[in-house]
Amino acid sequence: MGCPVNPLDDIAEDCCLRRMRNILRDDSHPGWQFFDLLPSSGRYRSMISPTNRAMLPTGWTVRLWLLFKLLAMVHAEKMPDTGSCQPHPSCHECIRSHPSCAWCKQLDFVQAGESDMERCAPRVELERRGCLPSEIMDPHSEQRVLEDRPLSNSTQHQSFTQLAPQRIALQLRPGEEQRVTVRFRRAEGYPVDLYYLMDLSYSMKDDLENIKRLGSHLLAALRDVTTSVKIGFGSFVDKTVLPYVDTAPSKWQNPCSPSDESCQPAFSYQHVLKLTDNASEFESRVSQQRISGNMDMAEGGFDAIMQAVICKEQIGWRNVTKLLVFTSDGTFHMAGDGKLGGVYMPNDGRCHLDDRGLYTKSHLYDYPSVAHLAEVLSESNIQAIFAVTGPRLSMYEELSRLIPKSVVGELREDSSNVVQLIADAYSSLSSTVNLVHSSDLAPGIAIAYDSHCGDSETSGRTQGECLGVRVNQQVEFSVRIKATTCLPGPQKVVLRVLGVGEEVHIEVATLCDCQCGDTQSNAPHCSGGRGNLTCGICSCQEGHAGRLCECKPEELVDAEATCRDANDTGPVCSGKGQCVCGKCQCNAQASGPLCKCDDAGCERHNGQLCGGNGQCRCGNCECHQNYTGSACQCSLETSGCTQEGVVCSDHGHCVCNRCHCDAGWFDSHCSRCADCQTPCEEHRNCAECRAFGTGLLQKTCSASCNQTVNVVLASATDERWCQTKAEDGSLLIYLIERDKEGSISLTVNGKEGNTTKKTFRLVLSSVLGLVFFGVFLIIVYRIVLEIYDRREFKRFEKERKHAKWNEVNNPLYRSATTTVINPKYNSD
Structure with a gap:
């Protein structure tokens, strides 16, 4: 799909x-x-x-x-169906609304002041409210196998049955799923029809010579796997209009190049040989074929496939395994390409072959689309084998992905391997089992498939599929069918295995009407014959009203006054019901004489009214057995609080099936204590003071501790030995033992110093020693340096005092002299 x-x-x-x-x-x-x-x-x-x-x-x-x-x-x-059953006024509407809804037809089920809508509820609820099981209408889906012929085995060759059962009748309740088991066994020797469709454009010349000698070899290969095989032949080139073929008179008669080559005129598709089991006839008819030619690399193969599939009588298709072998070394034209030649009308999907087997409408109808081909191949149950040359392989593989039950094989340039290619393709197609339903499925029917293939299983798929199925191997499919709404009438669903001519016919009808069996005209229950009874409800005759037709409306004086409180001008029955015969008939979610009670206004728990564990009555929850609380949220069971027969470990109390622990205790069963001392901590001080005379109890040891204490030197490797810290931080190791009389003795192994503190002290002292030693070295260095500097300074002063300098004038020295003459000075 x-x-x-x-x-x-x-x-x-x-x-x-x-x-x-x-x-x-x-x-x-x-x-x-x-x-x-x-x-x-x-x-x-x-x-x-x-x-x-x-x-x-x-x-x-x-x-x-x-x-x-x-x-x-x-x-x-x-998604799971999260809906629930809601009240409805009639049995028909009730069972159509939800698969969990049931209807109580018991006459005295509805009490005074209640509406007949109360008859619609889940079966469990109706039984709880007192409706007898025999009075409950709760139809469920059913299936009847109408025909189930046994599957064929390898010894049966006259008639083949690979798919069973053959006919089934289903009665489906809307919203309820029904499973149908379909069996398939791949029979040995199942008949085969093979139609060989060949491209006769000029590039396939050498291939045609090999195909002329193909008949006997192809039949021999297929007869190895089947008892009955027929083969046929058809050929194609392209549409007989420009620009696909040359329409010039000379080229029309001989479209091949070079011109000395003798070719037949171009054609779109020609059916040559009807399906036959005569190999000689196949070779004779194919040997008469001549090559032709066209102008482009793409061919008109889609036109040929359409005609070969649609023209069933001319081809001679039987209701067996049908194979269509398509051989070509070119690409393909598809829907829309015809517009290049002025061909714009969409392909009509009808047979247009004349007496000679020629397709006569190629110039009028466009090429079919891929989806159109996929549809007609699937509807005709024909499996396509595309035998194409290497350069075109990837394109046809893409095409094969869009066409169900088709394969692609690589064809040699001269088609010499076509027999082996067809045999391999047939083996691959036959070993793949695809169970599908008809495409014209009626609206309102949903189908899903679970496949049971022996070694593997799949579920929830849009079709059933098993791969690698061997001859005589049986596989099964669970077909899940559900009606999402009431169908207008019986509908037909056809299941079939692709490539196999057998079908499973399923007739589907819906259960949308109640067959209560209590229909009665002028029933005494309806106030002595004033109405007709159907499914516990009275349909009153003209002039009568009421749930039991007990009154005549014209006889009542101001009937609505009794459906209101005094001086109340609001709606009758508080707007939650109808005033019938002067009494309120409340809607499904209201109750009370004047419908004042809201039966949908109770407290909710986990999103459900009354926690789903009770009924809402006039705004209050009426809890089911073993439930309590304002929203019936509390279970009276104690299984969730009990462990080894003890409730909450005797350290709490069970509330709503959960432990509420005493102070200091915690976990789901109150088995762990937050502030409690362990036995090792409890006896630590006594072990220390009795063995070593230290610790918190050293002054009151005799009065506080009555345990017997022994000091040993053996190593304590047993996990029973306590290892706790003494008061001074050292490690205290001892064993607690209790004799039959309950006396406690302590065996103390020893008391080890606090290695952590020792290590810290050692490290601290080492660091401090290094610091002090460094400071000492610095001080000594500065003192020595100071003494040395003072001595050098004294020596300098002493030398300076003893120094004598020569004070004679330096003969080379002359003082600087500057002579300035005033130009304005006159000596006179």
Whole structure:
């Protein structure tokens, strides 16, 4: 069913449009309404007027929308049904509303002042309120196997049965799922029809010579795996209009190049040989074929496939395994390409072969789309084998992903390996079992598949699938069918295995009406014959009213006055019911003489009214047995508080099946104490004072401690020995023993110093020693340096005093002299 995104966007878009149009047509987008213009035969947008076409979503919009829709569908399918049964006024409406709803038809079930809507509730609730099980209408889905022929084994060859059962009748209650088990066994020797469809363009010339000698080898290969096999033959080139073929008279008669090569005129598709088991006839008819030619690399193979599938009588298809072998070394034209040659009408999906087997409408109808081909191949149960050359392999693999039950094989340039290729492809197709349902599934029916394939299992898929199924191996599928609404009438669902001509026919009807069996006209229960009785409810005759037709409305004087409090001008019955015959008939969520009690206004717990453990009556919860509390939230059970037969370890009390611990105790069963001393801590002070005379009790040891204390020197490796800190921080090691009389003796192994403090002190003293030693060295260095400097200074002073300097003038010395002459000076 998937439509993967393909490099050829038009293919993927057309596939998505066609296969999902039924889902999309209910949406509110103004363009979705035009999806109905796309018929099941795969027509495309050119049918729609330009105005309407503009309103259609684009290809990527379609894909995104489909993604969201599919995710929503999967999410809705996986989500549990969180709805619940709500009261309804009639049995029919009750059982249609929810699968858990049941209806009580017991005459005296509804009390005075209550509405008949109270008859609609879950079965357990109705029985609790006093309705007899035989008076409860609670239909459930049923299935009847109408035909179940045994599966064939390897010794049966006259008639084959691979799929069972063959016919089933289902009665489905809306919202309730029913499982149908379908069995499939791959029979040995199942008949095969093989139609060989060959590209006869010029590039396939050498291939044709090999195919002419193919018949006997192909039949021999298929007869190794089946008792009955028929083969047929057809060929194709392309549409007989420009630009696909050359329409010039000379080229029309001989389209091959070089011109001295004798070729037949171009054609679109020709059916040559009807399916036959005569190998000689196959070789004879194929040997008469001549090569042809066209102008481009793409061929008209899609036209040929469509005609070969649709023209069932001309081809001679039987209701067996049907294979269509498509061989080509070129690409393919698809929907829309025909416009290049003026061919714009969408392919109509009908047979147009003349008496010679030629396709006569190729110049009128466009190539079919991939989605259209996928649909007709699937509906006709034909499996396609694409035998193509290496350069085209990837393109045809993409095409195969869009066509169910198809495979691709690599063809040698001269088609010499085609027999082995077909045999391998047939083996691959036959070993894959795909169980699907008909595409025209009625709205309101949902189907999911669980596959049981022996070594592997899958669940919740849109189709059943088993891989690698061997001959005579049996696999099973659980088909889960659910009606989401009441169907207008019996609907048919057809299940089939792709590639197999057998089907499972399922007739689906819905249980939407109550067959109470108490219908009575003029029933005495209805006030002596004033009404007709159906499912415990009275339908009053004209002129009578009331739940039991007990009054005539015209005889009542101001009937509504009795349905209100005195001087009350508000709505009758507090607006929560109807005034019938001067009495209030309350709605489902109200009660009391004037419907003042709100039966839906009680306290909730965990989102449920009365915690789901009681009934709401006039605003108060009436709890079921073993429940209490304002919202019935408290269970009276004590299983959650009990451990080894003791409730809350005797250190608390059980409330709502949970322990409330005494002060100082905690955990789920009050088994742990926050402030309690361990036995080792309890006897620590006595062990210290009795053995060593130290600790907190050293002054009152004799009066406070009555244990017997022994001091030993043996090593204490047993985990029973206590290792605690003494008062001075040292490690105290001792063993506590109790004799039969209850006397306690302490065996003290020893008292080890506090290694932590010792280590700290040692480290501290070392550090302080290093500090003091460094400071001492610095002081000594400064003292020595000071003494040395003082001595040097004294020596300098002494030398300076004894120094004598020569004070004679230096002959080289002359004092500086500056002579300035005033130019204005006159000596005179």
